[in-house]
Amino acid sequence: MPRPTIARKPRASSQARIAVILGAARELLAEQGVASLSIYSVAERAAIPPSSVYHFFASVPALLEALTADIHAAFRACLQEPLAHTELRDWRDLSRSVEQRMLAIYAGDAAARQLILAQHGLSEVTQADRQHDIELGRLMQSLFERHFVLPPLPNDVDVFALAMELGDRVYARSVQLHGSITPRLAEEGMRVFDAYLGLYLPPFLPKRNAPL
Secondary structure, X not given: OOOOOOOOOOOHHHHHHXXXXXXXXXXXXXXXXXXXXXXXXXXXXXXXXXXXXXXXXXXXXXXXXXXXXXXXXHHHHHHHOOOOHHHOOOHHHHHHHHHHHHHHHHHHOHHHHHHHHOOOOOHHHHHHHHHHHHHHHHHHHHXXXXXXXXXXXXXOOOHHHHHHHHHXXXXXXXXXXXXXXXXXXXXXXXXXXHHHHOOOOOOOOOEOOOOO
């Protein structure tokens, strides 16, 4: 019987090289956008041979998918940061705190804005982003359940993931028009997020005595 294949973690030297490559790609995305990105430009910025980039990433979409995963790791981390339970008056306080954390990531990471909010037409990146959104939606639902008693939610729709996607549409519009997420459209995106969740969450959810 064949022995099962065990996925191995990259060696420390490989992880360091991948970090250098992704860092170079981030810089180029921030400066020039997705359209001008190439394996050769990334290699030049990272001061390594193109063959070293190809060793880890066979194509630009593969590189961008890895960078998308890296960006979403920051979003996951912000959902896992502690929240002051006593300061939450209702579920909208929680949603605003989460959205403000995500907006801070967008504000500080031009590569995140280029990959997730800008129009680039790369289906591989869009699909990867959508899959990560589903994971983020589940984490967000778990976060809400820690602090509030949620009503039954539909099984055929990822309510929290869809709420995030709808808010991102507004942020994307702002990036398209202004090159950044303006305070006005940041507020509108948060209103869209709350409005969609409000279709499934009543205005006043029972708050837990202590977080789960």
